[in-house]
Amino acid sequence: MAHLRFLIPALPPGTPDGTLFLTGEHRGWSSDPAGWTFERSGEGAMLDAEVAAGTLLGVKVRLRLPDGEVREEGDRWGGRAPAHTLTVLEEGGVFPLDLQGWQTPQDPPARPSRSAPPRDEWTLPAPWGEQTVRLWWPAGHDGRGLPLLVLHDGQNVFDEAPTFSGQSWQAGEAAQALAEAGHPCLIAALSVNAERSRRYVPFPIALNAFDPGADEYLDWIGTQLLPALEQAFGDVAPARRALAGSSFGGLVTLYGGLRDPGRFGTLGVMSPATWPDDFAVRRWMTGRAAPEVRVWLDMGDHEAHTVDQAAEMVRLTHDLAEQLRPLVREVQVTIGEGHWHDEAAWAARFPGFLTWWLRGLDGGDAQGASEERADPVTLGLRP
Structure with missing residues (x-):
């Protein structure tokens, strides 16, 4: 097993109180925080975990609010964000997670476009x-x-x-x-x-x-x-x-x-x-x-x-x-x-x-x- 430290340098502004946890393909995208909970520290948070070397991780951070609602990290406009990806090496290491924001129930999200739209x-x-x-x-x-x-x-x-x-x-x-x-x-x-x-x-x-x-x-x-x-x-x-x-x-x-x-x-x-x-x-x-x-x-x-x-x-x-x-x-x-x-x-x-x-x-x-x-x-x- 490899030791990984997942590090959130800074939580998005306005992040509410609740339980921060990691989910991903390795957990079947479970919303159960057990065993994968971050410890908040200052403006950020940290999670230490043991993961098998050779695992290809696709992960996201979720937040369970006190009332049981679960939110998932998103882009800065409240839309869905791509997963963080990592190939787990035997030596492990620190894996930074840059969170841009939290998803909001807005459809479609108000994100701008960088690429050419259709005609x-x-x-x-x-x-x-x-x-x-x-x-x-x-x-x-x-x-x-x-x-x-x-x-x-x-x-x-x-x-x-x-x-x-x-x-x-x-x-x-x-x-x-x-x-x-x-x-x-x-x-x-x-x-x-x-x-x-x-x-x-x-x-x-x-x-x-x-x-x-x-x-x-x-x-x-x-x-x-x-x-x-x-x-x-x-x-x-x-x-x-x-x-x-x-x-x-x-x-x-x-x-x-x-x-x-x-x-x-x-x-x-x-x-x-x-x-x-x-x-x-x-x-x-x-x-x-x-x-x-x-x-x-x-x-x-x-x-x-x-x-x-x-x-x-x-x-x-x-x-x-x-x-x-x-x-x-x-x-x-x-x-x-x-x-x-x-x-x-x-x-x-x-x-x-x-x-x-x-x-x-x-x-x-x-x-x-x-x-x-x-x-x-x-x-x-x-x-």
């Missing part, structure tokens, strides 16, 4: 209610006739204000840079709400109440979204369309691309969460050929609870690539060094995906069954 937003009818479509095209262009990228988790891909935890993919900046290099595209990003697990997971699991809605979602993309985009921006041949997403969004991308092989020519399968229903997608995809489809498949090397488990995730990603190669035209495997399962990692890898997709449309930089390592410096706008 337009649509609201289209869908079986689950109104569907927000966030649209982007390059400066100086009207978006017509461009290759089309449909992205899941559209609330997270452009500006930070509507994001889940204050981090975005910076998709507009990445796409503008490619446009200026001669490879423009149109992006249609589909926002999602609390029904994400139902809409993106095609197999029955507890998170979707054993009532999957991925087929309904993919049907809507084909019968409603694509015709609406065609009417506004002109027809785009399937070979020039891409579908992409991360985590469950990566799962529904893989599933949708193989389910309807003539709809999208490229799939961006980022950090796919393939575990639902005991890796059912691996069984389902057997024999489902999509011979004209190119697949970008990526994974970070810190996407698990321990270093060993993360290495296993990378191995499973390579196994998935090997299963895909006989079914599709091309597979590009990218492993993000030092990348966790979060928006910061997907922002770092997104420019590499865009470059590979768009240049591949012209026959350039096509690498067949290939692999590369990615890090935030070489492929990202900001680490």
